[in-house]
Amino acid sequence: MIVSEYILVAIFGLIIGSFLNVCIYRIPKKLSIVLPRSFCPKCKTAIKSWENIPIISYIILRGKCSNCKESISIRYPLVEAITAIMFLLIWHNLWFDLSIYRMLMNLFFVSVLIVVTFIDIDYLLIHDKITYPVIIIGIVLQAMYNSLGQTVLGFFIGGGIIYLFILLGKLFYGQDGMGGGDVKLGALIGVYLGWKMTLLSIFLACIVGSVISGILILLKKKKSDYIAFGPFMSLGAIISLLFGKRILDWYLYYRW
Template sequence: MTETVLLFCLAGVLGLAVGSFLNVVIYRVPRGESLVRPGSHCPHCDSAVRPRHNVPVLGWLLLRGRCADCRTPISVRYPLVEAGTAALFVAVGARFGWSWELPAYLYLAAVAIALALIDLDVMRLPDKIVLPSYAVAVALLVPVSLAAGDLSAVIRGLVAAVALYVFYLVISFWGMGGGDVKLAPLLGFYLGWLGWGAVAIGAFAGFLLGGLVGAVLLALKLASRKSKIPFGPYMLAGAFLAVFAATPLGDWYSNLLVAPTL
């Protein structure tokens, strides 16, 4: 019990810190700006953000959502990203516990938040984030298999990555974006590592969520049939639905197939 509480606390604190950095990534990467220089500053008056105001969530509350110098409103999305990242990190910690797989899926969680919000902002999944994530996934997960002396999860992940790449490449001829095609193998590798059930649920859930949201937007006349809707957030949401729910959903489906005993 104590170890679990410690894991949740560490994951939450790490999530807050990573979420603060993700706000920088989400703002600067689409603009081609450096993530290092200059330091955190107000985009309106260029005043440097004071260290005490850089504390995740609390800094925004302390400032009451306004720049300390020019009083320009600061979007509420900043603390929401920080708190949301912390919550997702805790959930990933609960899913994997103290395991060697945990860092890999924490990284995926961070990348998912950054990519989803960038795609919503500019309808693009930057190569600067997606492509290096392949190397990170391999570096974090392959040694786990090597240490266990079992490469089946790696092989399954690679096969799933290729399968999803081919699938998305084919449907790209009917309008799927190139960024989605590049993201698909990354998600395939992570989901394939968990099992084929996770791959099937993750892929299906992405299209289901995208279709449902699209239908709602059409019904509310917030979009038309010609409107471009970023698909990356739904791919990522579907993948994490599979990460958390593939096992219980698989068990539930298996129980349906088992004839009841008298």
């Protein structure tokens, strides 16, 4: 373990996290994610370079726009921190069983999940313009470096199970808690993780989702009857990606 490498990975994660914030803010508003420079949503003043340093600027500015003093959401530094932590964990896993290629793919996959999660929390929507290209990139990468058959299997099992959930929800409750975006997210996870880890992801998503929904209902914190399932699927996928192998080994070992 080389400490300087971990520091570099953390800095890289913070920078990517800062870009993910831009994606989360701009993609649902149909704005370009490249131009123009970031600006304050209230007074529209362009954010200066020194004000754009992940986490550090937020602390120096005490969470307020330097021009109009409008408070900046805590979510910006939070997304940056989450991204950096994910990157560190994926980098750490490299030492166990990953190739560099697989690691880069995982970094990309987790970044996409972070963007999907925060947009889904805000808008209850998973955008096709994110899922479609990411699925295609995943299939091409897997076909080049892995098994195309496994990838296609993951695609259909991931998407299929969520589709089945929707059908069953309609049948028993007369309503659909999930949407087509969730089916595409299931397929996307299937492409990147393969069918086994996708099953684990969805299983974990259901457990965490029921617990959190239960707590929200008890606290009466729920704004509507609908809770986005995408964030739970993303969380399940990230846990499976990082610890899935150990979870499955443990399960298979103690099952008897």
